[in-house]
Amino acid sequence: MAHSHESNTKRIWIVLIYLTILTTVEVALGIVKPDWLHLHGLGTSWLNWIFIILTLVKAYFIAWAFMHLEGEKKWFRRSVVWTAVFLISYLLFIVLIEGGYLHDTLKPLVKW
Amino acid sequence: MEANIAVNSDNKETWGGGNAKPFGASYGKMMMWFFILSDALTFSGFLAAYGLTRFKFIDSWPIADEVFTHFPGLHGVHAPMYYVALMTFILIVSSVTMVLAVDAGHQMKQKKVAWYMFATIIFGIIFVGSQAWEWKNFINGSYGAVKTTENKILQFVKADEHGKYHQIALADFVHTQRTDGREQHIPENGLWFEKEATISQYSVAQVQEAFKNDPSLLIRTEKVIPETKQKDVLNREDSLTKLAMANQVVEGANLHVNEYGNPIFADFFFFITGFHGFHVFSGIIINIIIFFNVILGTYERRGHYEMVEKVGLYWHFVDLVWVFVFTFFYLV
Structure with a gap:
């Protein structure tokens, strides 16, 4: 509890500024949707990659600064973060691949 | 050997681990974290199911910009994303006031904690209200469409002077009275014990007729090029x-059919934003309870504001989930 009595106000405001900038960038890109980012990319569009990475960065700031994970004991933090990251990655890997398979299988059967 | 023998001890804390704090965290805080972890997995399950469905219908999924286009006070203006961006910002600000309350709690400043908690509650209420407004627009719909015998949604578009297509509302090109004499069934005009779901404003024949009469109109399908x-x-x-081939006029959205495209799109929208909204709602209730405890001086007497920290964790988690919902429903 070394931190308990010092104030982290400055850090909080700085993180708010980061989160605001990140959200603004996301929204601006979402409205403009530049063709070179929107129509090309690896697997999905570059734009989607940017959105996902910026989202993870935002999640990092919220969890580390606001939820104060940065002040918790290392293995407490890991017991939460690693569990979530491992299980969610696994779930997404299985489920998204399955979604792609469903699409490929059903596509010839759908009449437009 | 000692470890295997139950020694009668006056120190009743021994079995509970005494004052040892695993991971240096209190029991309550640790369990809040593990609850949040399990809740995070629940939300991931929903979002993964949404992802699966999107991949399954990757060539016909509705485009968010064409669905969420409203901003309060701007009627008929195509304003995608702006409102939900504002909502996101409101929730982030409420997270900031929450963490400031926790910070003030560490310094035992009762008044400051109370004010920051109050601000958090207000921002939370604004957010839930915004979400309700978003739902209202989604349910009422803005353009209307028709559904075909193949269960596909057809929307109506018109080209502007630059050759760009814009969606056009049924009300903008259907000007005749309905000819089939169909009326909404209410207790006053029918069987008082029977109910009928809201019927569409126009009949299929009326829409087809109006479409034929205006050569500038075209049909937009669900298919993505x-x-x-x-x-x-x-x-x-x-x-x-x-x-x-149309057999139904669709206005707005419900769980069976919606004017935006695939029914499951609306189902996921209602389910995931609804589940999140329910979390925000319960967060507000818990925040209100803690707010009154702060005012009553409960934590001042207890000597620490850890309860504020714990509800703070929950509140931040709600914000964290929204960040992902925002990305996957509105951006990607």
């Missing part, structure tokens, strides 16, 4: 052929 990532707009002849 991979090269442009835009919905496919049919030529006039194909439009007329497709429209002849």
Whole structure:
């Protein structure tokens, strides 16, 4: 509890500024949707990659600064973060691949 | 050996671990974290299911920009994303006031904690209200569409002077009275013990007739053209052929049918934003309880504000989930 009595106000405001900038960038890109980012990319569009990475960065700031994970004991933090990251990655890997398979299988059967 | 023998001890804390704090965290805080972890997995399950469905219908999924286009006070203005961006910002600010309350709690400043908690509650209420407004727009719909016998949604578009297609509302081109004499069934005009779901404002025949009379109108299908990532707009002849297959006028959205496209799109929207909204709602209730405890001086007497920290964790988690919901429903 070394931190308990010092104030982290400055850090909080700085993180708010980061989160605001990140959200603004996301929204601006979402409205403009530049063709070179929107129509090309690896697997999905570059734009989607940017959105996902910026989202993870935002999640990092919220969890580390606001939820104060940065002040918790290392293995407490890991017991939460690693569990979530491992299980969610696994779930997404299985489920998204399955979604792609469903699409490929059903596509010839759908009449437009 | 000692470890295996139950020694009668006056120190009743021994079995509970005494004052040892695993991971240096209190029991309550640790369990809040593990609850949040399990809740995070629940939300991931929902979002993964949404992802699976999107991949399954990757060539016909509705485009968010064409669905969420409202901003309060701007009627008829195409304003995608702005409102939900504002909502996101409001929730982030409420997270900031929450963490400031926790910070003030560490310094035992009762008044400051109370004010920051109050601000958090207000921002939370604004957010839930915004979400309700978003739902209202989604349920009422803005343009209307028809559904064909193949269970596909057809929307109506018109080209502007630059050749760009814009969706046009049924009310903008259907000007006749309905001819089939169909009326909404209410207790006053029918069987008092029977109910009927809201019927559409126009009949299918009326829409088809009006469409035939205005050669500038075209049909937009659900299909996405991979090269442009835009919905496919049919030529006039194909439009007329497709429209002849219509068997239902769709206005807005419910769990069975919606004017935006695939029914499961609306189902996921209602389910995931609803589940998140329910979390925000319960967060507000818990925040209110803690707010009153702060005012009553409960934590001042207890000597620490850890309860504020714990509800703070929950509140931040709600914000964290929204960040992902925002990305996957509105951006990607």
